[in-house]
Amino acid sequence: MQGRAPARPRTTRRLVPPGTKMRPRVVIAFATLWCGLISLVVAADTPISGVQSVTFRGQDFLVRAADTKKDDLRLFWKDDQGNLLHDFVGLEKYVNAKGGKLLFAANAGMYEPDCRPVGLLVQNGSETSPLNLRDAPGNFYMKPNGVFVINEKREARVVESSGYPMLLTPVAWATQSGPLLVHGGDIHPDFIEDSKNRKIRSGVGVRQDGTMVFALSRVPVNFYDFADLFLTKLKCPNALFLDGDISAFHVPGEKDTVPHTFGPMFGLVQKQ
16 A cells, blocks of 8 residues: 555645656656756755755655654644645645644655545544554555654654554654554564665654654665665664655745645644
């Protein structure tokens, strides 16, 4: 399961790696646009986007770090009337309408064709989709899988899904996906270092100091290299795979003509 859903005929703006599969009508325009975006957005530590370009094992990645103590990271799916937000454009409009300002967004895990999360989703302390511990084919069900959590103390964690119910501190925000890339400082045992299974991949990890780190590959990579990026380069002893080819980062103000519908989305909102 790769979290795919039908694209909507509307324009969105997001940072998508050049290996992403796209409909023919947007490929030429996007190829030109992407070159401009990369030079504009990922030129080291810009205060506007916070997105960095990182090279590891000869492969390029986009990285965005955030601090739960200072930054307001939330999970979005539907608006107040229960309508799907669908994409980054819908998310940004929703945040603006609530008096906020979106600073950064990313896809937040796998979802069904109707955009329902495959697994757990907790929003502002309310469980809107239950924990999924079933066995089935696909990346989501590759055990161990995991849950990204921000608890009521504003502590970020990545935990194994089966251990989620044992958490003692009430959860404010959570999303489930799979597989775990790194767990307790160890790369997932089923990953093969020289695997030829290379795809665009996105994930989120947590450092020992609680810093959250999002990563998106700019070229197709295998699971092992992507996990090792989090462990070795980004210093995350725990990290979770979010999704494959449809993955993207979004920075408001940067233009992108590639539309895609998402299920849950991460949104970093400027604190009031």
